[in-house]
Amino acid sequence: MNFLEQRILKDGVVKPGNVLKVDSFLNHQMDIALLDEIGEEFHRRFADKHVTKVLTIEASGIAIAYPVARCFGVPLLFAKKSKSVNIDGDMYVAEVESFTHKNKNQVIVSKRFLTKEDHVLIIDDFLANGCALKGLISIVESAGATVEGLGIAIEKGFQCGGKQIRELGYQLESLAIVDSMDAQNGGLVFREQK
């Protein structure tokens, strides 16, 4: 079991509706030492890639992507979930459905910050149905940039997102893949990964 799986077993809470609460250390209150370790692990897993930019999506993705961008020594770019008056009209847009919030967002990135010369590592905290990741992939490809890989902290392996994205041929690395959760007894089964 790796350091993140151990932490999930220690501090994660399984709730009805396949909700895994990790808000004590990952996506509300954040353990910076753990996030730094996550950044180093993604840097190790994508060490052979030519990465010019790390792309994530607000909000909690930013804290996962920050140490990754530092390890690669590249800028961190985050997609915004709603049009802001501080963003120019010239943007890449993708429609994303949120598993957590049960709503649809337009996800936007300014065209000034993604070009066809960019090699992008996409990072997020959770992967469930994959809508957010697919939106980020479509934004990178709209820019003519290259998706070098995708790094996820926690994948819900019993939902379709991870399988679909791997079948598209992308290198998707999830530090913890949860294959089943039991809200009755708080049980949690991780997928074996080498």
Added chain:
Amino acid sequence: MNFLEQRILKDGVVKPGNVLKVDSFLNHQMDIALLDEIGEEFHRRFADKHVTKVLTIEASGIAIAYPVARCFGVPLLFAKKSKSVNIDGDMYVAEVESFTHKNKNQVIVSKRFLTKEDHVLIIDDFLANGCALKGLISIVESAGATVEGLGIAIEKGFQCGGKQIRELGYQLESLAIVDSMDAQNGGLVFREQK
């Protein structure tokens, strides 16, 4: 002129309506080396404070607060702008008006992560009318915790927020205070700070 003021002059863009765009390095695409330097500077300015937690507000505040929390070796807690099914009912809530988005949000923090034992350093990227900071202050005080200080990357000195918060007696440190902006010629005047 400090490192952030220099960067704002180099890469910031003044837009009509007193909008200062810093989205190429601070709040959309982020320069991690600059953010790390901001973290070290706040650590220096609040070195005499007993800080147990860094509190910010999503989304771009997270990237400013991350290096600060690392420097202090404490958890990073970010207030969320909308109720998420992943947050328990037991939360501190404040109403915050967004200068940028021209709307009102409920800003929430889970009660599990702020207690009266906490000494909180509040960090955000921008300070204009101060609504966001006042909301975060009210959340910290609802918890019976102590506000040790507030650190802001860019303060709009021609708006009332900074003056009001300093008059309340808090130590508010803004790395760059913009006293005037001119969208016609892109001019920008910083307040002298020792």
